[in-house]
Amino acid sequence: MASRGRTHTFSYLSMGTKATCLGVVRLLFIAFSHVVQANKQAFIQSDTILEVLHFGEGGLLQTESDIGLSSYHQKSASLHRGNCRPIRFEPPMLDFHEQPVGMPKMEKVYLHNPSSEEKIILISISATTAHFHASFFQNGVIPPGGNTSFDVVFLARVVGNVENTLFINTSDHGVFTYQVFGVGIPNPYRLRPFIGARIPVNSSFSPLINIHNPHSEPLQVVEMYSSGGDLHLELLTGQQGGTRKLWEIPPFETKGVMRASFSSRDADNHTAYLRIKTNASSEDEFIILPVEVEVTKTPGIYSSIEMLDFGTLRSQDRPKQLNLHLLNSGTKDVQITSVRSTPPNEAIKIDYTSVTLKAGENNYTKVASISFDASKARRPSQFSGKITVKAREKTYSKLEIPYQAEVLEGYLGVFLPRYLRPRPCSELSLLGQHSQLTCITSGPVFLTNTFSFDWLPDEAKTMFIIQNFSQPVLIPPRESRYIFSLHFQPSRPSLHIDSNILLVTNASKFHLPIRAYTGFLEPFALPPSLSQHFLDFSVLSATDSASHMFVVVNSNPIELEIKSWLVTGDSLSVELIRSERGNRTTVLSRVRELQNATASDHTSVILASGYSAVFRVTLVARGLEGAYDGAVHLRTDYEILTIPVKAVVAVGTLESSPKHIILPPSFPGKSVHQGFSITSSFYQTVKLLQIRALTEDVRFYYRRLRNSKDQLEPRRKSKVANIYFDSSLQCGDHCYVGLPFVLKSESKPHGLLMQEDMWDSDVDLHQTLLKRWKELKESSGQEVEALFEVNTDLQKNVQAKISARMTWPSIINSSRQILFPLTNTNSSSEKQVVLENPADVPVYVQLLPVALYPNPSSFAERVFDRDRLCGRTFNINTNTLEFQVHKNQTSPNKKGPGFTEGTTRPFVYNVLLLPGEAKSFTVKFTPVSNRTVTSLLIVRNNLTVVDYVVVRGQGTTESLKVAGKSAGPGSSLRFKMTESLLKDCTEKLKLKEPNFTLRRTFKVENTGQLPIHIRSTEISGHACEGHGFKVLNCQEFALKPNASKDIVILFTPDFTASRVIRELKLVTAGGSEFVFVLNASLPYHMLATCAEALPRPSWELELYIIISLIMSSMFLLVIVTAYLEAQGIWEPFKRRLSFEASNAPMETGRPFDLREIVRIQSDSNLNEYGETNHASSRGVYSSGSSSSSRAGGRQCAPSPTRTAWRA
Template identity: 70%
Template sequence: MAAAAALALRRAPSAASPSFPCFTALTAAPWLGAALLRLLVALLLNAARAEKEAFIQSDNLIEVLRFDDGGLLQTETTVGLSSYQQKSVSMYRGNCRPIRFEPPMLDFHEQPVGMPKMEKVYLHNPSSEETIILVSISATTSHFHASFFQNRKILPGGNTSFDVVFLARMVGNVENTLFINTSNHGVFTYQVFGVGVPNPYRLRPFIGAKVPVNSSFSPIINIHNPHSEPLQVVEMYSSGGDLHLELPTGQQGGTRKLWEIPPYETKGVMRASFSSREADNYTAFIRIKTNASDSTEFIILPVEVEVTTAPGIYSSTEMLDFGTLRTQDLPKILNLHLLNSGTKDVPITSIRPTPQNEAVTVHFKPVTLRASESKYTKVASISFDASKAKRPPQFSGKITVKAKEKSYSKLEIPYQAEVLDGYLGFDHAATLFHIGDSPEDSVERPIYLTNTFNFAVFIHDIILPEEIRTTFKIQNFSKPVLIPPNESRYIFTLYFVASFSSLHIDNNILLITNASKFHLPVRAYTGFLDYFVLPPKFDEQIIDFGILSATETSNVLLAIFNSNPIQLVIKSWHVIGDGLTTELLAAGKGNRTAIIASLPDLEKANALDQTSVTLMPGSYIVFRVKLIPKELEGIHDGAIQITTDYEILTIPVKAVIAVGSLTCSPKHILLPPSFPEGRALESGDSEECHPSTSCKR
């Protein structure tokens, strides 16, 4: 994969392995070359080739397959599982069972979903006289897969072996029985056990998809990197001619960087594109290998799609996977896209979670899906709020879609989310910096984090936003830092040097961890208030009443705004100068535009009976400043003073007051007739106008 050309998608030659399916590969290797993968895929794809006979399981049916002389696989009989189990009573000689297994039963213990594990089972023939002839081996589960016997005949006192692969498809306990059929000794049973645990790369099988003929199923393969180093996808194969691998962007090739996943991040690296023109049940597999795997470890993801000709409503995805969320995260939203394959339009009447779930919200308005559409249509948005998911049963469920068409069955789409209950706690005062009278003074603060999750959190990296790198610096950070559950650790020292260009800072330091990304807020502030005089005044920094008569009273509205990242308590406000008064009219949250938009209501508002106000970040208050000149004359200067813990804000007030009155002479102004031609009309007159004549009474 050193060259970009080696990363192009290509078809592996089928001639390299005649009994093995072709693979689409993200690699230069022409075939898989791994014995375990050959075994597993051959079993999963029903590529039976054990001597002349094999058993292939499918749900509750066991199909006996036999090779004819031409090498073609012919179906001989189909036996129900219940009747087959009745034959599992072996013929005993006394109390001695004529076959012995080593180990007596097989326990795979815990194994991640999608990551196969193989164990060998030995069969011993304790008889000193009889030869045991093995006919077939079978099971009825999709989690366990058995190879064929190394030797079909076990001579007296001899032994043979077969391999069992555990490929967990779900999280939880799994157990099953393998049936070993012999020619003369009946059917023997062998117990296998395993526990599926979450895949460390957060991968899951794509099973349960149902699509109409001539449609497609194209899920994105998102891989999570659980390691502290970049994860490189080095190989990716798909089996089956109907399943192809494509880049998420639709490109045909790219650089190695496209398949590199940063530490503790999740990235979409490939799209699995399935399409078929014939109705059938299809099974294929995706094999993934990374640079974190050894030579035998890889991931196998089953892909199962049902293609049908039945008209109905279909979903573009087989599952709404909300991924890994923390209880303090914002709700995550996924869109639901549907397609109507029928011949008439179908109204969608309801979409709801089943069972009801407080953590799930459906944003949906009734919509009609057009008939025979070739593209999926967005019909709803599904929101999952991890803060409301208090119990594990709330982490999964189904979204039920009902259509008005009675002949269509309701559509159910599963959903799931992994909810991490906890947070990283910190001292908020440690990341809060006040800019005093000497902005050049530096401050250093040690940052400690407390892990309330039930697992250890690794702090892998710390990223400062570009816009605050001249003000803040990270010191003494040696990555990674491990914080055990319910414990606190020193992480780094935050160095702060204020500048006049950064009087107010409200930003976040990004913490890259194994529990996704965290935002550590950092704030710097002066504590100073902002203000402006509302229109129609033009000088917004000075309250200027202009020229007033001694008998005239005038009002001006003054807005005070808190642009600091902390709350401020306005302890008092008072006036300096005769004839001035202030009234508190309103308090609210919003910006300058919102304040000006509420001007008509503010002008009619009554005074509030408050002597102090707490201003939250982004909040404002509005005062009415009133000037009553009375017997004042000439230039008048005053001020409004507002007191907080950080300043006494003084706002100048100016006015020019004139004593006396103005008269106008003449009191009435009469204008002579001008247009149209004619004299001025008097009371009771009427006129008639024509385009070609003068107006007349």
């Protein structure tokens, strides 16, 4: 906060007035900047703005350096030559008279030069005390007969007389002296200079600035400046800004407004100043507080404050306590050995325990608590002194911290009527109308009206009025003054006020006790009365009687006697129950106890102040009908108290429906409930008051319906609640079902719990729960009963009996024994299993075969103990895995936190069942052999730990015979073609086509236990027929066990071989395949003859004709194609010969060369190819152009004897 030219602003009002106030602040700053120099810090507050400003180094007032008197011993002789001084002062000496500490006063001193010849040259002016400060001369040279002036400021630092001499040094006339005087008096704001602080280097000194408001109006601090860069100001909130309330001090209150923080940098004596201005000060009036701090490098112990200031105390005040905090600046730890007051003072009490100050710590440590008891300070010498702290380290000097307190002797008393003598205000009771105060103290006391009528509780504001008090009253010492009149007018009969009047003075605050009462009793009715002002029995049944209680409280400061009590009305009685100490709250807290209390036989009772009496009023409604009005009367010396009694008597009854409520079976983790209804025969509405359980069983409770009303409709059945039974509310962690389920990804806590991947302890957990269940049944705790009662305004004690029964739960909601049908070993059969969660909490389930357990035989034996007792016996195969669980629902699996539904490992299926949720699963039986298998499907769950389903299935295979032969290589089905069957082969005259087909019928028998469904019939991989064999009735068919069916197989030979062997395969729907051998034999010597005798196919002639036509057409096409090709070769050659014959000389003697013809043909082909390409790019030409092009092409073709192209 010491940076040059930097400004922080604290804003706490609206922006609308901020611009105007900133202008005012700037003007104040410009005016004050002539006094303070650069690099200073200041807090300035206007009406809306609180700012911190920074200026340069320097003091608020210029103070000359102290000058020793020895430097002037030679010049001082010239001051009184001939008793004639060459200079004259106006005034001759300066007396500032009384001035408050910290509040500077400035006076101007004039210097006259009486000489008419010599001038006086002024060099300097200085003082030997810090109480007086002088400015420099207005003119450094006083001409002959002239004058000049300088200013002297008196800033008192202590209370008492201050006297000093100012030394004025001249060039030729020596040193002149000038006497100044002043008296320091206590600061009205209870401010003091911060002098004598001593701290180590690199630490801080942060005193709190507390300001007292001596005025009768709130005091507002407007400005606060600091002069040095090492001294800066901080708000108590630690923030850079705040509201105006931070610097507003209530009348006669003391409040901390700022903290001055001095940070030590260099070892030296530092002096700085704080400048404070308030709204009560004039323009040139302000407060300046010196801050002197000695910063040293010497190791030692240092205090956080320079003085223990206990402030202003009264002699009757309680002791005030301040804490002493110390710091060790050395390099090793130091133990504090003693803390005591010097000189000894009985008013000082030191609470000290041995403390070791750690070396190197930057924070101050609390060492002791010092208390000042003003009642023990009888002499002024006890008001101040020193606290001496000694350490064990001998190199450390002792530390002395001064303390001071201002003690006000005397008290403020009050004069009541003449027969009362003055007493201290703390023991005073105002019983009259006029009050006089007497003050026995050492100074004047101001009494100020700051009440604004907040001096009594709210209920007393309209009953007490302060009269004849409108302005402050001054009470001189040991004198009395009339202060005010107090007017009292009670607003209600039963009234007792015991409070205080607060007198705020400049000395302190005084409390005057005030007490008022009427002598009346304060009555109120207790529940169940609907009103506290009278006894309201509401509606009663004609067969009912009711009792209500009321209480009377004596709130008066005197005792009252209730002499008698009586009633008005038929069937009404009143009796005293008891009288005891207590108010309304005390009695209301003991209503239940009072309802069961017996009556007292006293006929009168005396109630002391603060006591109460309880009465019981009984109304018997028998014989009454309609509205009833009565009253109870209590007589005292001051009043006859009447308490009205009202009731309405009705005719009818209430009955519970049903009278006996039987709840469904339940178990821990499953709460059951049933509706509770009331049938009313009254003709008017009945008000429901209470539903409660008469049996102290926490497992039974009720819940009102959300839309239920507190009224029962007349002549109607109304449901009022649901009765619940929850057995887990009693057993806690020791229930016979339900265990925590720990996932494999979670840590394993201690206790009884079930783990996802640990199966070896399942039997032990299951046996533990079964043991608890057996103990519960043996103790007859399986069935429990409770009694509930309903109370209404017309009829009480309407009761209903509740019965509940506990059972052993199961999550299997289907048959616990599954019998699978006969199943083929090549296939599987399925059955449904339904699991349902009967509990109100989620249940984790794992379905797995018993064979997966570590010791399945032992597990099955222990699980079956309970069933053997019930007469069940099973021969369990504990090693089979022929039974598996599969999900048959299309809904996606739920994934809980760490628990995934579905098959997470082989043969284990996880299921998470939500409360009330049911899921069905498919159990598949896949046999591996022809045998009967019985096993267990274990249902692990955290409800009963283990449950199981007995699964039984029999595996078998399909068995089939054809013609009495079983399938296999030896099952040959023979087809034998004899010569008699082939006689058509030798007949030369064939009147009809020969028939060589052999037909045989075979019997297919189902010799197994399973029905067989023949799905297909194959002959060597061909369906129904192939290789001369054909099955006539080739459709699918089924055979029950021991049933049979005939199939017809035809064989037609092709006479290519004398023996034909093929396979007959019968495929069933169960996946079985039955293979039989088809064996056909023919006479070998007849194969050729029969092959010729085989009739030709009917389509053979048509095929011959078609093929002949196709071949003839192809031959003609080849001839035409050859002719066209020859024409294409001959024509170009012919044209070239004719062209050469007409243009070239006849060559003779050249032999005929066939190669030349080939060359010409090649050239012709090339020309045709060029013409084709040329035509495709240019379009269609005329015949003349085409001929020219061909001719040109021939000209460009190279001859056999040329090697270059030419056009």
